[in-house]
Amino acid sequence: TEAPVNLPARYKREIPEGDSRLRIVCSDCGFINYENPKVVVGAVVREGDRILMCRRAINPRHGFWTLPAGYLELNETTADGARREAWEEARAKIEIDGLIAVYSIPRLSQVQVIYRARFAAPGIEPGPESLEVGLFAWDEIPWNDLAFPSVRWALEHYREVGDAEHFAARTNPPGELGNF
């Protein structure tokens, strides 16, 4: 067993007693670093027929366009996380009014919880992780410069649900795993 990438050599991948999967274990002290899937929370925030998007100032996919979204923090609800990310990335105050989708990106061990939202207050500007932010009508969306496949999924699923009061949450399009 080799040390996992980016970790000191004393960390090995092994199956702890009573477990059935490989974990990262410290061969000095036995500390088990359970790696867990990560939760991404985000929102399609719309004003009239326009949708809020952010151009990424960070890797991966620096310079490409995304929806305001990011990792859920400890002790946070998914809705609170989506509101926080809209603030951090676009200085937008938003109000959630529906769950658009729960996507799984198994290669990245990601679960994405994507809400529909409106602006709770006017104004957007780039936060530290955005190069620029903007509101785009459907035909103005930078389709060729989207950061991730799931950005397209969320936009298309939002397009399906529109302003419906009740709608079923979507999942990955058939056969798509979100790899990029």
Add this chain to the structure above:
Amino acid sequence: TEAPVNLPARYKREIPEGDSRLRIVCSDCGFINYENPKVVVGAVVREGDRILMCRRAINPRHGFWTLPAGYLELNETTADGARREAWEEARAKIEIDGLIAVYSIPRLSQVQVIYRARFAAPGIEPGPESLEVGLFAWDEIPWNDLAFPSVRWALEHYREVGDAEHFAARTNPPGELGNF
């Protein structure tokens, strides 16, 4: 800063450079153990008017009743995880046909993704984490011996949606945080 519970003393909680939150950091080698919220996946599996439940053989809440559910594994979709848990806990082969809810339990940093499902094959029996498993009509459900508040939420939300083909996913009941 004290060592987090259950970790050797060289692990301290501190805010790494460029970060804004407390993380668990090894004071010997600087390894940062990012703790992340955990994803629980599960299902309300029904046959006619009866619902599959499992009596827990493990802590927490040993001996209490729950839905088949557990932690999502790495590289797994949420739907695959829910199917795996139904097999592990009740030896049930299930077919998912809707998303009942996405709950947040912020004190436990849990996101719960709960599906509606049917049996894809007959037969249930207790897996290693269940003392017993059973199918319960609504009035037979062991309401006073449920393991977690979110078990009740999921049952009640299933009751609302029934066999509807399309329905909006539910979230925590107003004001409820799922503490137990």
